[in-house]
Amino acid sequence: MLHVDNLRITLPTRRGRAEAVRGLDFALARGETLGLIGESGCGKSLTALALMGLLPEGAQASGSIRWGGQELLGQPDAQLCRLRGNRIAMVFQEPMTALNPVHAIGRQVAEPLRLHQGLTARQARAEAVALLERVGIAQAEQRFDAYPHQFSGGQRQRITIAMALACGPDLLIADEPTTALDVTLQRQILDLISALVAERGMALILVSHDLGVIAQTVQRTLVMYGGTVVESGPTRTVFGAQAHPYTRGLFAARPRLGAARGTHLPTIAGTVPELADLPAGCPFAGRCALTIDACRTALPPTVALGPGHTARCIRLDGHAA
Amino acid sequence: MRGLERSYPLPRTRLFGPRPVLHALRGLNFDLAAGRSLGVVGESGSGKSTLARLVMALDTPSRGIVELLGRDLHRLPAPALRAARRDFQMVFQDPYGSLDPRHTVERIVAEPLQALGLAPRTEQRERAAEALAQVGLRAGDAHKYPHEFSGGQRQRIAIARALITRPRLIVADEPVSALDVSVQAQVLGLMQDLQERLGLSYLLISHDLAVVGHLCDEVLVMHQGTVVERGAPQALFSHPEHPYTRALVAAVPRLL
Numbered sequence: 044m045l046h047v048d049n050l051r052i053t054l055p056t057r058r059g060r061a062e063a064v065r066g067l068d069f070a071l072a073r074g075e076t077l078g079l080i081g082e083s084g085c086g087k088s089l090t091a092l093a094l095m096g097l098l099p100e101g102a103q104a105s106g107s108i109r110w111g112g113q114e115l116l117g118q119p120d121a122q123l124c125r126l127r128g129n130r131i132a133m134v135f136q137e138p139m140t141a142l143n144p145v146h147a148i149g150r151q152v153a154e155p156l157r158l159h160q161g162l163t164a165r166q167a168r169a170e171a172v173a174l175l176e177r178v179g180i181a182q183a184e185q186r187f188d189a190y191p192h193q194f195s196g197g198q199r200q201r202i203t204i205a206m207a208l209a210c211g212p213d214l215l216i217a218d219e220p221t222t223a224l225d226v227t228l229q230r231q232i233l234d235l236i237s238a239l240v241a242e243r244g245m246a247l248i249l250v251s252h253d254l255g256v257i258a259q260t261v262q263r264t265l266v267m268y269g270g271t272v273v274e275s276g277p278t279r280t281v282f283g284a285q286a287h288p289y290t291r292g293l294f295a296a297r298p299r300l301g302a303a304r305g306t307h308l309p310t311i312a313g314t315v316p317e318l319a320d321l322p323a324g325c326p327f328a329g330r331c332a333l334t335i336d337a338c339r340t341a342l343p344p345t346v347a348l349g350p351g352h353t354a355r356c357i358r359l360d361g362h363a364a
Numbered sequence: 365m366r367g368l369e370r371s372y373p374l375p376r377t378r379l380f381g382p383r384p385v386l387h388a389l390r391g392l393n394f395d396l397a398a399g400r401s402l403g404v405v406g407e408s409g410s411g412k413s414t415l416a417r418l419v420m421a422l423d424t425p426s427r428g429i430v431e432l433l434g435r436d437l438h439r440l441p442a443p444a445l446r447a448a449r450r451d452f453q454m455v456f457q458d459p460y461g462s463l464d465p466r467h468t469v470e471r472i473v474a475e476p477l478q479a480l481g482l483a484p485r486t487e488q489r490e491r492a493a494e495a496l497a498q499v500g501l502r503a504g505d506a507h508k509y510p511h512e513f514s515g516g517q518r519q520r521i522a523i524a525r526a527l528i529t530r531p532r533l534i535v536a537d538e539p540v541s542a543l544d545v546s547v548q549a550q551v552l553g554l555m556q557d558l559q560e561r562l563g564l565s566y567l568l569i570s571h572d573l574a575v576v577g578h579l580c581d582e583v584l585v586m587h588q589g590t591v592v593e594r595g596a597p598q599a600l601f602s603h604p605e606h607p608y609t610r611a612l613v614a615a616v617p618r619l620l
Contacts, residue, residue: 082544082545082546082547083515083544195408196408225407225408225571226407226571226572226573226612226615226616227407227611227612227615228407229615229617230614230615230617233617252544252545253545253617254545254617254619255616255617255618255619256617258617258618258619259617259618282619292546293545293546294619296545296546296548296549297545297549297574298548298549298552298572298574298575298577298578299574300573300574300577300601300613300616306578307553307556308549308552308553308578309549310546310549310550310553311546311549314514314516314517314547315514315544
């Protein structure tokens with residue numbers, strides 16, 4: 044259904060154009076769930092935006108994003124508008140900024156239905172009420188004309204999910220959908236997304252920096268760093284093997300429940316370099332304890348490690364033993 | 365803290381009806397010894413942040429007392445309270461929103477001294493440099509502006525600002541929740557080091573149980589304004605008694 048080949052995105056910076064996504068490949072079939080994980084600046088959100096055709100001004104994308112055989116990159120906006128919100132929908136991190144504060148929530152949920160499916164106002168209202176009920180908004184009929192500020196954070200995120208689902212999309216992209224929420228709410232929202240994905244046979248791309256969120260929600264995971272996929276594979280395999288040094292660093296740095304108090308968490312040396320300063324070779328070179336000279340010269344090739352499991356590292360054997 | 369309560373009147377629901385009251389905190393007691401850390405967990409609306417505001421004397425309790433180093437903060441006359449503020453400082457969640465973008469790092473970090481009228485200019489500058497060094501920033505960073513720093517470095521600046529008055533207590537409201545995983549680990553490590561070196565006490569407010577478990581000696585689990593369970597984090601999280609604590613622990617995403 045979705046094929047991404049050699050996707051590259053460059054951004055203008057004060058020191059010239061910098062590559063924020065450096066050659067991304069993946070494919071997604073109906074009903075599959077994929078996680079993108081990494082820290083700020085690794086290119087995960089840009090990738091999500093590129094799929095939606097919503098890249099920020101000045102960003103240039105090259106490569107190919109094919110949707111059911113149709114090339115999306117370089118399509119005129121009018122063409123993309125027919126897909127966006129209809130076949131491909133997105134849930135954003137901040138529900139308060141994703142919702143328009145001056146429109147009643149019912150109208151916002153009904154909008155894509157009227158726009159894409161040409162429903163009448165009455166049909167759209169009935170459908171929107173059903174959607175709001177499905178995502179767990181109590182008394183949806185009465186609250187149809189309420190405004191976003193009258194809802195709590197968790198409810199607002201439910202409303203944006205209802206908006207995204209309105210046209211029964213084939214692909215749902217959720218960019219950090221629970222980062223602004225409490226753990227108990229996070230649980231509920233993730234359960235809701237998983238249930239909806241299973242129920243409607245949608246594909247899901249979940250972008251998150253939280254390993255736990257990814258572990259519980261998606262089948263396959265891409266670990267991203269510096270605009271490249273450093274490790275990818277079935278979530279269980281990637282989390283079990285932690286083949287790439289960066290994946291290991293991420294895991295080690297995560298505070299765990301039940302760890303002894305006062306122990307220091309291992310940290311990853313240094314900081315994420317600015318885009319313009321990314322090394323020419325492996326983006327993780329220099330911060331990685333296993334760095335050798337060869338790491339800095341060329342981007343390591345993708346090494347197959349098992350069924351569907353790959354990592355981009357030339358020092359894999361250095362640790363595997 | 366003794367018998368701390370805070371309630372907020374809500375808008376009337378009917379024109380002549382009584383104003384409903386929201387009880388944000390209902391009767392809270394706890395002690396925090398020097399060099400120890402207390403964590404407060406709970407979801408939005410459980411009263412965590414109200415507690416932080418009361419401890420920081422940014423808000424007054426409806427009932428109860430907050431005593432720090434033997435002084436009841438909410439009964440101190442205003443000048444005395446201002447002077448007492450050097451002993452307790454706060455670190456906020458959002459390192460992007462809590463630093464004035466138009467001020468240099470040196471000015472930001474020295475501002476508490478300026479506000480307290482504690483030190484002449486030259487000493488302020490020295491103390492700012494000292495605080496920056498304590499959090500692992502370079503002396504040259506003093507003349508930069510906040511936008512030149514990453515999220516983790518900004519949180520270090522915010523911690524340096526809290527340290528400059530040489531406080532005994534730091535109230536940290538979600539200090540790492542806006543940061544990336546690897547940066548979280550660095551900032552938590554820094555907070556641990558500072559505690560060991562300076563004997564600070566922390567009141568750490570967080571919804572992340574793992575972060576609290578990492579840094580704190582004791583945890584209070586808050587739900588709807590009351591403490592439903594308290595104890596050492598390891599024991600509490602491995603054998604939660606109260607249904608709410610159990611729900612919280614169960615909601616934490618597991619890796620495998």
